[in-house]
Amino acid sequence: MKIRIGSLILAICMSLCLTVSAVAQTPPALDTDKPNVTISTAAARPGDTVRLTVSLQNNPGVWGMRFYIGYDNANLTVTDRTASTDVFEEIMFSPADKTVETILCENSGALDANTTANGQIAVLTFQISENAQPGFYPVEFVNYDPNDFFDCNFKNVAFTFGSGGITVLPDGETAYGDVNGDGRYTATDSMFIRLIVAELDQPSHNMDYAAADVNGDGRYTAADTMYIRRLVAELITADQLPVNQ
Ligand SMILES: [Ca+2]
Ligand SMILES: [Ca+2]
Numbered sequence: 001m002k003i004r005i006g007s008l009i010l011a012i013c014m015s016l017c018l019t020v021s022a023v024a025q026t027p028p029a030l031d032t033d034k035p036n037v038t039i040s041t042a043a044a045r046p047g048d049t050v051r052l053t054v055s056l057q058n059n060p061g062v063w064g065m066r067f068y069i070g071y072d073n074a075n076l077t078v079t080d081r082t083a084s085t086d087v088f089e090e091i092m093f094s095p096a097d098k099t100v101e102t103i104l105c106e107n108s109g110a111l112d113a114n115t116t117a118n119g120q121i122a123v124l125t126f127q128i129s130e131n132a133q134p135g136f137y138p139v140e141f142v143n144y145d146p147n148d149f150f151d152c153n154f155k156n157v158a159f160t161f162g163s164g165g166i167t168v169l170p171d172g173e174t175a176y177g178d179v180n181g182d183g184r185y186t187a188t189d190s191m192f193i194r195l196i197v198a199e200l201d202q203p204s205h206n207m208d209y210a211a212a213d214v215n216g217d218g219r220y221t222a223a224d225t226m227y228i229r230r231l232v233a234e235l236i237t238a239d240q241l242p243v244n245q
């Protein structure tokens with residue numbers, strides 16, 4: 001009888017342990033001094049498409065990792081997944097369901113060596129619903145399991161995580177001069193208009209081209225750069241832009 005009770009207690013303990021280990025953990029919070037994986041942020045309006053980047057920094061050497069990204073699928077839809085080869089040779093995407101993206105990364109070219117590179121892992125493109133209310137929509141690491149991160153010696157590698165998200169701005173008329181669509185006029189707008197004029201735009205910038213043509217001539221020229229720089233320097237106000245006259 002003692003043995004049977006002992007076995008029962010052991011079985012209960014094991015089942016509790018299995019239950020606990022099956023519950024996903026909260027990912028360790030971002031520490032920029034430590035190995036970290038981050039998701040970028042962006043601002044856009046209802047109906048817009050935005051790209052968020054997933055990047056790795058302070059890489060101590062890792063062979064493979066798998067992580068999950070969750071988001072509000074009532075207001076956001078992933079329309080494209082692009083792999084980057086900065087860090088890993090192979091990236092696989094698996095939309096586990098409509099709310100969680102699974103990203104699997106492997107240093108597949110070498111079975112006995114880690115990658116120690118830093119940089120971009122992937123770019124996810126989100127379509128914002130036309131009906132999305134203004135506010136911040138997190139795009140975050142979910143279902144975290146430390147056993148999903150390992151080096152070529154089968155040892156777990158500890159990372160910290162910085163989730164990102166999308167600020168949905170109030171829908172309305174074009175905010176001329178606000179090239180990055182964050183609702184403010186800052187040095188970023190000056191930098192972005194210069195990149196547009198120089199035709200050096202990158203897809204990850206999420207620029208609002210309609211907002212960049214501030215003299216309304218249908219082209220992007222040094223005149224747009226000059227007006228936006230004056231706007232950022234508060235030498236003029238937005239209603240003084242030619243397109244708003
Ligand atoms: Ca801006
Ligand atoms: Ca123009």
